[in-house]
Amino acid sequence: MEKKIFYAPVNHPRCGDDLEHPWKYAVPAYRAAPHVWNVGGQDDVCAYLLDTGEGLILIDTGYRASLYLLIDRIYSIGYRPQDIKKILISHWHWDHVNGCAALQALSGAEVWISKEDEVYHQRFKDDTRDLPMVDYTATHFYDDNIPITLGRFTIHTVLTPGHTPGSTSFRFEDTDEETGRTYRCAMHGGIGVGLMTPEMLERFGGHVEDAYRFVDDCENKLANWDVDLPLPSHLNQGNVLPNIPEDKSDYSVWIAGYAWKDSMLSRAEAVKQMYPEVYGK
Numbered sequence: 121m122e123k124k125i126f127y128a129p130v131n132h133p134r135c136g137d138d139l140e141h142p143w144k145y146a147v148p149a150y151r152a153a154p155h156v157w158n159v160g161g162q163d164d165v166c167a168y169l170l171d172t173g174e175g176l177i178l179i180d181t182g183y184r185a186s187l188y189l190l191i192d193r194i195y196s197i198g199y200r201p202q203d204i205k206k207i208l209i210s211h212w213h214w215d216h217v218n219g220c221a222a223l224q225a226l227s228g229a230e231v232w233i234s235k236e237d238e239v240y241h242q243r244f245k246d247d248t249r250d251l252p253m254v255d256y257t258a259t260h261f262y263d264d265n266i267p268i269t270l271g272r273f274t275i276h277t278v279l280t281p282g283h284t285p286g287s288t289s290f291r292f293e294d295t296d297e298e299t300g301r302t303y304r305c306a307m308h309g310g311i312g313v314g315l316m317t318p319e320m321l322e323r324f325g326g327h328v329e330d331a332y333r334f335v336d337d338c339e340n341k342l343a344n345w346d347v348d349l350p351l352p353s354h355l356n357q358g359n360v361l362p363n364i365p366e367d368k369s370d371y372s373v374w375i376a377g378y379a380w381k382d383s384m385l386s387r388a389e390a391v392k393q394m395y396p397e398v399y400g401k
């Protein structure tokens with residue numbers, strides 16, 4: 121079987137800063153699942169818009185500089201940013217949260233993050249010298265025992281520390297009314313393993329135990345999830361760019377039952393190689 125959708129490690133040169141010249145990296149909205157579109161608008165970080173039938177949910181909000189693209193992409197597929205009811209943040213980093221304040225002001229949406237990452241949001245929010253953070257107000261915190269529901273969606277959250285102490289993963293089902301088929305969708309909230317080296321954990325106040333926890337979660341919990349439609353949080357995590365179809369509403373190209381497990385196990389392996397004293401060579 122040819123594997124089109126896989127983790128394609130790319131050292132993204134713009135992840136360390138807010139995005140410069142976003143128009144150079146513009147990407148159209150494309151449908152990722154029956155009622156889910158990636159409206160991130162650029163070729164780095166994703167922002168998933170869920171049409172619940174009773175308002176919109178947005179998972180992650182992209183960079184400050186690419187916010188205009190995100191808003192344009194929402195309109196381009198016939199929705200209005202004012203109709204966002206809930207914003208779900210995967211983890212505290214700038215590339216996922218910097219559009220949040222403006223979208224919150226525009227829509228009055230709830231803003232959800234883990235309690236664990238809210239600590240880091242508060243610690244780094246004013247650090248605009250070293251980190252390009254844009255502050256926003258979290259209004260709700262995840263409780264993994266209580267799914268987030270709106271309209272047709274029931275979203276289960278799972279704390280998956282490692283990339284940050286509070287990285288949160290999402291899983292939910294989405295049914296295509298035209299075919300009657302239901303797809304299991306999931307997004308890992310932080311599989312950028314570069315931040316799990318001892319040096320990077322030190323820099324951002326992370327914990328080495330979280331790197332071990334990441335490995336354990338990926339291998340023993342997440343890899344066992346049955347996922348039809350993996351939703352990468354960055355485009356390179358799903359080899360997305362070369363596969364965006366001519367028909368942007370054709371989500372069938374992303375149906376890849378092998379991809380989720382492959383991705384979880386390969387990311388766990390990458391972290392294990394950082395800690396040979398723990399995992400062997």
Ligand SMILES: [Zn+2]
Nearest residue numbers: 211213283312
């Ligand atoms: Zn991150």
